[in-house]
Amino acid sequence: xxxKDELGRWGETVAGEYLMANGYExxxxxxxxxxxxxxxxxxxxxxxxxxxxxxxxxLRFGHPLExxxxxxxxxxxxxxxxxxxxxxxxxxxxRIDAIGIIGDGQVVGNxxxxxxxxx
Amino acid sequence: MSVxxxxxxxxxxxxxxxxxxxxxxxxxxxxxxxxxxxxxxxGESKDRVRSAVTNSGCGMPPTRVTVNLSPAxxxxxxxxxxxxxxxxxxxxxxxxxxxxxxxxxHIGELALDGRVRPVAGILPAVVAARDAGATRVMVPAGNxxxxxxxxGIVVVAVASLAHALREHGADITxxxxxxxxxxxxxxxxxPSRDLSDIVGQPDVVDALVTAAAGRHHMLLLGxxxxxxxxxxxxxxxxLPDLGPxxxxxxxxxxxxARISETRRLVTRPPFIAPHHTAxxxxxxxxxxxxxxxxxxxxxxxxxxxxDEAPEFASTVLDSLRQPLESGDIEIHRANFxxxxxxxxxxxxxxxxxxxxxxxxxxxxxxCTPDRRRRYLARLSGPILDRIDIQVPVxxxxxxxxxxxNTPRMTTKRxxxxxxxxxxxxxxxxxxxxxxxxxxxxxKFRLAPNVVRTLDxxxxxxAVTMRGYDRVLRIAWTLSDCDGSTMPSADHIGRxxxxxxxxxx
Numbered sequence: 001x002x003x004k005d006e007l008g009r010w011g012e013t014v015a016g017e018y019l020m021a022n023g024y025e026x027x028x029x030x031x032x033x034x035x036x037x038x039x040x041x042x043x044x045x046x047x048x049x050x051x052x053x054x055x056x057x058x059l060r061f062g063h064p065l066e067x068x069x070x071x072x073x074x075x076x077x078x079x080x081x082x083x084x085x086x087x088x089x090x091x092x093x094x095r096i097d098a099i100g101i102i103g104d105g106q107v108v109g110n111x112x113x114x115x116x117x118x119x
Numbered sequence: 120m121s122v123x124x125x126x127x128x129x130x131x132x133x134x135x136x137x138x139x140x141x142x143x144x145x146x147x148x149x150x151x152x153x154x155x156x157x158x159x160x161x162g163e164s165k166d167r168v169r170s171a172v173t174n175s176g177c178g179m180p181p182t183r184v185t186v187n188l189s190p191a192x193x194x195x196x197x198x199x200x201x202x203x204x205x206x207x208x209x210x211x212x213x214x215x216x217x218x219x220x221x222x223x224x225h226i227g228e229l230a231l232d233g234r235v236r237p238v239a240g241i242l243p244a245v246v247a248a249r250d251a252g253a254t255r256v257m258v259p260a261g262n263x264x265x266x267x268x269x270x271g272i273v274v275v276a277v278a279s280l281a282h283a284l285r286e287h288g289a290d291i292t293x294x295x296x297x298x299x300x301x302x303x304x305x306x307x308x309x310p311s312r313d314l315s316d317i318v319g320q321p322d323v324v325d326a327l328v329t330a331a332a333g334r335h336h337m338l339l340l341g342x343x344x345x346x347x348x349x350x351x352x353x354x355x356x357x358l359p360d361l362g363p364x365x366x367x368x369x370x371x372x373x374x375x376a377r378i379s380e381t382r383r384l385v386t387r388p389p390f391i392a393p394h395h396t397a398x399x400x401x402x403x404x405x406x407x408x409x410x411x412x413x414x415x416x417x418x419x420x421x422x423x424x425x426d427e428a429p430e431f432a433s434t435v436l437d438s439l440r441q442p443l444e445s446g447d448i449e450i451h452r453a454n455f456x457x458x459x460x461x462x463x464x465x466x467x468x469x470x471x472x473x474x475x476x477x478x479x480x481x482x483x484x485x486c487t488p489d490r491r492r493r494y495l496a497r498l499s500g501p502i503l504d505r506i507d508i509q510v511p512v513x514x515x516x517x518x519x520x521x522x523x524n525t526p527r528m529t530t531k532r533x534x535x536x537x538x539x540x541x542x543x544x545x546x547x548x549x550x551x552x553x554x555x556x557x558x559x560x561x562k563f564r565l566a567p568n569v570v571r572t573l574d575x576x577x578x579x580x581a582v583t584m585r586g587y588d589r590v591l592r593i594a595w596t597l598s599d600c601d602g603s604t605m606p607s608a609d610h611i612g613r614x615x616x617x618x619x620x621x622x623x
Contacts, residue, residue, distance in 0.1 A: 063181035065148055
């Protein structure tokens with residue numbers, strides 16, 4: 001595995017732990033289908049959140065959250081529907097979240113969770 | 120999460136409106152959204168602000184930032200809002216004390232490295248800020264001298280965004296940078312010109328002084344080489360200095376019309392001579408989006424000289440009719456209008472015919488009568504009706520050239536005469552333009568034996584009623600020039616001659 005993929009996996013693990021610590025139930029992670037991949041699926045109080053996780057070592061090239069493009073979210077929106085259909089989950093409400101992590105693979109420098117980033 | 124606020128100025132024409140700028144630092148993905156009717160150059164402000172903030176050592180907040188320019192219905196244009204937008208954002212993120220930022224008006228464009236670039240129209244913008252009740256305005260360092268021309272408001276000139284933050288009390292190191300100065304326009308060296316350079320045209324010089332004294336529009340008609348341009352250029356020199364209000368107006372237009380630093384108030388009336396290929400937009404002002412003042416506004420309080428007047432497009436000449444009457448011009452676009460002053464003294468110069476030789480001794484005109492008629496007909500009608508003084512300019516003969524005995528009028532003496540004549544008119548009529556009916560029937564009505572020749576001309580149909588009023592006005596100006604209290608029959612006669620000097 002390339003170094004950057006390793007960092008990404010680590011970030012997703014960190015994000016999953018963070019969500020669980022905050023009362024979420026993690027339903028799935030790293031789910032793939034033909035259209036792409038969902039990093040994390042978590043549920044809290046009847047709402048299913050589809051979470052995109054982005055990890056960076058430094059801020060030199062901008063904040064990790066800046067690197068998530070609108071196109072990525074449009075794709076996530078489609079994937080969310082696909083996930084619900086396949087898993088037969090009829091969630092009361094779904095939303096798309098983003099988690100940005102700055103860290104080096106061992107220590108988390110900063111973690112930001114943005115809730116419901118697209119309307 | 121939090122909202123930062125500040126103010127800036129949106130200019131439309133010479134009048135400015137206070138614009139409230141609020142930046143909402145909200146949760147969400149990193150984005151900078153600009154709302155409130157920005158034009159393209161203001162839309163690009165987002166990218167300048169982002170780079171400038173990052174390069175000033177603050178960093179953009181990694182959240183959704185919504186910047187609102189209010190009132191939202193007022194179209195906003197240009198790059199002068201950059202500084203205010205950046206400071207509103209940084210006040211929202213608490214990088215700078217919010218109260219200090221909110222209480223100040225900011226004008227300036229940001230460079231990507233965080234320096235503050237000078238912008239056009241600082242003078243009218245600072246005047247608008249002061250008139251709207253602002254006490255403090257922050258401007259680019261390159262516009263400092265221009266902004267400081269406005270009394271009654273504290274001007275803070277900043278060289279960079281970091282400098283601006285420090286001025287507002289932020290704890291930030293200001294890098295040593297070289298401030299961006301306005302492009303320096305050196306005044307073109309004007310060859311010295313004096314009224315005494317004019318030889319052999321004493322009548323025309325007298326007409327010039329009369330025109331200057333009464334701000335009468337003027338037509339100079341003569342063959343090529345007779346000195347029409349030379350005469351028109353000297354008209355502006357014999358006009359009196361501008362008053363304080365006029366001076367601010369002329370300087371504001373100069374500031375708006377070109378990006379150059381206005382270092383001091385303009386005190387002499389402007390002289391604008393557009394080429395005859397000029398379009399209507401060039402003359403009256405215009406442009407899509409940003410409306411720029413045209414020649415008629417740049418010449419406001421001074422002289423607009425149209426050389427080879429019949430060569431101008433007739434639509435261009437006709438577009439001058441309304442501003443000549445009202446003294447200002449209002450330019451309308453789809454969703455806003457801009458008003459500029461256009462208080463000009465119009466001077467037209469024309470040849471008597473396309474070949475230029477009609478009526479000149481010892482030369483033959485080769486134009487057909489029809490062409491001659493058509494040539495001057497381009498001028499006639501409503502425009503010509505507004506020209507009070509029409510003088511023929513003839514070629515100078517050798518006898519005039521070496522005649523040193525006749526004393527010639529100098530610019531200095533002529534200006535003194537004009538100043539004295541205007542003072543008399545103001546003492547009599549005040550600063551406003553007197554109504555024509557008052558000249559005919561009020562207490563300024565002249566005795567019947569004085570106006571006998573004029574009445575006769577009216578009876579004959581040689582002058583129209585409008586022409587009658589114009590002749591009265593010129594007669595009053597002539598009498599002021601002579602220092603007499605009332606026009607005499609002689610003044611009426613000379614006024615009639617000036618009005619009708621050119622057989623149309």
